[in-house]
Amino acid sequence: MLDIKQDLDCQKTALLVMDHQEILINNYVPNKDEYLANLSNVLEETRRNDIQIIYVRVGFRKNYPEVSEHNIIFSSVRNGGRFSLNDAGSAIPSIIAPLEDDQVVLKHRVSAFEGTELQLLLRSQDISTIILAGITTSGVVLSTVRQAADLDYKIFVLEDYCFDGDAEVQKVLLEKILPMQAKVIESKSYLEIFNES
Numbered sequence: 001m002l003d004i005k006q007d008l009d010c011q012k013t014a015l016l017v018m019d020h021q022e023i024l025i026n027n028y029v030p031n032k033d034e035y036l037a038n039l040s041n042v043l044e045e046t047r048r049n050d051i052q053i054i055y056v057r058v059g060f061r062k063n064y065p066e067v068s069e070h071n072i073i074f075s076s077v078r079n080g081g082r083f084s085l086n087d088a089g090s091a092i093p094s095i096i097a098p099l100e101d102d103q104v105v106l107k108h109r110v111s112a113f114e115g116t117e118l119q120l121l122l123r124s125q126d127i128s129t130i131i132l133a134g135i136t137t138s139g140v141v142l143s144t145v146r147q148a149a150d151l152d153y154k155i156f157v158l159e160d161y162c163f164d165g166d167a168e169v170q171k172v173l174l175e176k177i178l179p180m181q182a183k184v185i186e187s188k189s190y191l192e193i194f195n196e197s
Contacts, residue, residue, distance in 0.1 A: 017053060036096055047099070053098070056116070111140070119151065135163050138166070
């Protein structure tokens, strides 16, 4: 079996559901209804096994005061009027929406850690292992893995819950780049751990 079985202590693990917002799901995820139904099942099993779920979402105040003119990505977001806090496209779909015991982190940069309370939430709960699902792989997943590795977290990436607009970039990241700092696995392997417990 994979190393995840010995590395995963449910009380010290969090699943990060990153940037799973309507606009990104619509743009990057094929067969989105099936995908969301499957992800909903993964979340249900995760909760059943007392693993903390933390949602990370992009959102900006009116007039985008968090966006620097020097930031190419988010200047484009601001100019397009996307990801305002009240924008329907910024919402997390109801089928995978956070429940009462889940946490939600609001971010203004690509990494889930930069300028957010994520590290405080993890440290306060003595969480040392993180499991990532994110859109996009070349965006939030890559940036978060890089920062989390420097912060000494154990990192797992659920490859079937990461998407990118470029198939070649997706392949290179999942097969060559991310494995240098994280264990890239399928959600099936993650869920099998609970069946063996």
